[in-house]
Amino acid sequence: MRNENQKLSDFQPLSKAANDAKRQFCKECMITKIRYDAKQLGYPMSYYEGSAKHNNEENACVGCYWYDPLEFKRHLKEKK
Ligand SMILES: [Zn+2]
Secondary structure (H helix, E strand, O other): OOOOOOOHHHOOOOOHHHHHHHHHHHHHHHHHOEOOOHHHHOOOOOEOOOOOEOOOOOOOOOOEHHHOHHHHHHHHHHOO
C-alpha cells in the first residue's frame, strides 16, 4: 500500500541491500578496529564524527559513513 502523502524522509530510506552492506562493513569496523573510510567511496571526508579508530562501544560507528549514509551526506553539505 502506498501513501503519497508520506515523505521519503519519514523513513529510514535504506534498501535491504544497503542495510546488508552497512552491517557487513560495520562488522569489519569491529574486527579491524578501524572504521570505514568514506574517502574510499570518493567523498572528500572520511567520517562525519570522530576518527578512524573504532573503540568497540555500542555507538562506535556513529560518524562512519555506513552508520548513516544520509547523515554523512548532510554533513558534507554543511562543511564548506
Ligand atoms: Zn562502521
